[in-house]
């Protein structure tokens with residue numbers, strides 16, 4: 001079976017509960033569509049767990065990108081200027097949920113820090129797979145339809161900070177799975193639930209904001225939810 005979830009944002013307990021709920025096995029594959037770290041305090045713990053699992057594939061979110069860049073600049077700067085620049089950015093990152101990530105990262109050994117940064121550097125920008133005759137394009141987010149249909153000219157940044165048009169169907173023959181935008185912001189009726197409409201599947205249910213963590217099984221389009229911390 002192939003599963004997708006997104007925007008764990010440090011919710012380690014919900015993540016662990018979900019793996020139990022779906023009975024996640026070595027023969028299964030899990031896609032995590034970004035924003036593993038920040039806001040909640042278990043982001044580094046989730047990374048340490050999934051980096052030992054070859055059947056977990058991560059697609060980068062904007063928080064993962066900023067965190068990796070700043071942690072590297074702060075904890076292993078190339079020079080004094082880079083460190084000073086990182087100190088300035090840290091103020092913004094820390095308001096945007098970076099503090100718990102920074103705190104648990106600096107508590108690790110230098111070797112473990114290097115392992116985590118190198119793992120985060122392996123995250124994909126997007127992926128496209130076929131499961132049970134359905135095609136799924138997956139990324140943290142996507143740009144508006146006109147940009148997306150002009151695929152060759154897209155910038156990688158558009159897959160971590162783009163603003164999807166969930167009211168428009170982009171493709172007739174494939175689903176687009178995204179995180180990044182809590183589903184309550186797409187449609188208030190979808191609060192805490194996966195949004196499926198116009199060949200969009202939006203899976204960020206806002207777990208870190210007290211909503212359930214959602215997960216979708218691509219083989220059957222079945223949805224799973226866990227509540228808790």
Ligand SMILES: [Mn+2]
Pocket residue numbers: 035061062063140179180181
């Ligand atoms: Mn995001």
